[in-house]
Amino acid sequence: MKVLVLEDEKPIRDLLRVNLKRAGFEVIEAVTGEEALAVAGDHKDFDIAILDLMLPGISGFEVCGRLRRQFPRLGIIMLTAKSQEIDKVMGLESGADDYVIKPFSPVELVARVRSLYRRMYPGEAPLAGNHIELSPFTLMLDERKLLKDKLDIPLTPTEFAIVKLLMEQPNKAMNRDDILTSVWGQYFMGELKIVDVNISRIRQKIGQGPSGPQYLETVWGFGYLWRVQHC
Numbered sequence: 001m002k003v004l005v006l007e008d009e010k011p012i013r014d015l016l017r018v019n020l021k022r023a024g025f026e027v028i029e030a031v032t033g034e035e036a037l038a039v040a041g042d043h044k045d046f047d048i049a050i051l052d053l054m055l056p057g058i059s060g061f062e063v064c065g066r067l068r069r070q071f072p073r074l075g076i077i078m079l080t081a082k083s084q085e086i087d088k089v090m091g092l093e094s095g096a097d098d099y100v101i102k103p104f105s106p107v108e109l110v111a112r113v114r115s116l117y118r119r120m121y122p123g124e125a126p127l128a129g130n131h132i133e134l135s136p137f138t139l140m141l142d143e144r145k146l147l148k149d150k151l152d153i154p155l156t157p158t159e160f161a162i163v164k165l166l167m168e169q170p171n172k173a174m175n176r177d178d179i180l181t182s183v184w185g186q187y188f189m190g191e192l193k194i195v196d197v198n199i200s201r202i203r204q205k206i207g208q209g210p211s212g213p214q215y216l217e218t219v220w221g222f223g224y225l226w227r228v229q230h231c
Contacts (some may be wrong), residue, residue, distance in 0.1 A: 001117055002026045004049040006036040006063060007079065008056060012102070016050065019106040020113065037066055046074060047120065048113060053080035054089060061094045068095030072154030073144070074212060079104075088190075088224030092197040097158040099190065108180045108189070115185045120144075120157040132167045134228055135217070137169050137206070146206075153205050158198055166216070166226035173219040199224055 003025045007013040008099065012167040016028045028037035033055050040046060049067055053060040064076055073102060078091035081102040091099050097116055100109055132139040144160055146153045161183045166174060174196050180188060183195075203216055217227050 001048045002028065003047060003048045003113065004030065004036060004040060004043075006033065006050065006055070006060070008032065008054045009052075012052075013022060015106060016109070019110055023110045023114075023155075025113070032056065033060065033063040036063055038069060040070070043072075044071075048075035049078065050077045050109075050113070050212045051096075053078055053087065061090055062089065064094040066094050066175055068156070071119070073157065075120050075157050076118060077112060079082075080092050089193065089197055093199075093201070095156065098184070098194070112188075115188075116157060118124050119161045119183065123137075132164070134170055134226065135169055137167070141162060148206060152183070155202070155205065157211060159202050159205070162195075162198055163226075165200060166224060170226050170228045173221040173223055173225040177223075179223060197225075 004018055005013060005016050005020070005027055007016060007029075008031050013029055020027050028038050028039055028046070034057055036049070036051070037058070040049070051060045051063055052155060058067075060078060060080070064078065067074055067076065067082075076096045078096040078099040078103065080087055080091065080099065088099050097119075098112055100112055130141045132141070136149045138150075140146065140147065140165070146155050146163055148161070162179060164178060165182055176192050179195050180192060184190070199216065205216060208215055213229050214226055217225050219225055
């Protein structure tokens with residue numbers, strides 16, 4: 001697995017490089033947002049990007065947004081010294097899959113990278129043609145794509161994992177805690193808000209508005225479900 005690390009502080013960048021390489025990952029480093037975008041454009045084969053939030057020049061938010069538009073299925077982890085909820089939400093809304101707050105444990109960071117990688121490549125690949133059909137959607141498990149009326153809807157690795165979880169049990173409400181555990185792992189130390197932000201992003205991508213069909217429903221005070229629409 002190849003990881004792009006964007007961090008302007010050398011001691012932290014060195015810490016990330018050493019621990020990720022020790023865990024068996026190939027690491028490419030960048031000091032500025034501009035450099036990270038250039039490197040990503042040259043290589044185009046990164047699995048995961050770890051992006052510092054506060055940078056000189058282009059911010060981590062902007063880098064995240066640009067990478068997400070260019071590489072819809074790239075795994076992205078935001079790295080920030082700020083603990084305010086608004087910064088976490090902004091990072092997730094710009095396209096990140098996860099966030100880690102400084103100071104962080106290298107063991108935790110590597111575990112979060114591994115967890116995200118498992119969401120991208122979950123065990124043995126399904127057989128070709130394996131899919132879930134819930135009209136007008138088709139979830140292609142082999143290609144890891146969501147189609148709506150045969151049009152591709154690019155999902156992040158985390159968004160795909162959530163959609164798969166809910167589409168596998170249509171019309172069944174799933175608790176937000178269970179979604180968090182299933183997708184991020186039982187040792188995730190973040191907040192439930194990360195589920196809500198990803199659900200919001202999915203709704204925008206599938207074109208779900210307040211006046212149209214409600215495919216991805218909120219079960220107030222509990223969680224979410226994927227509603228099968230009957231003609």
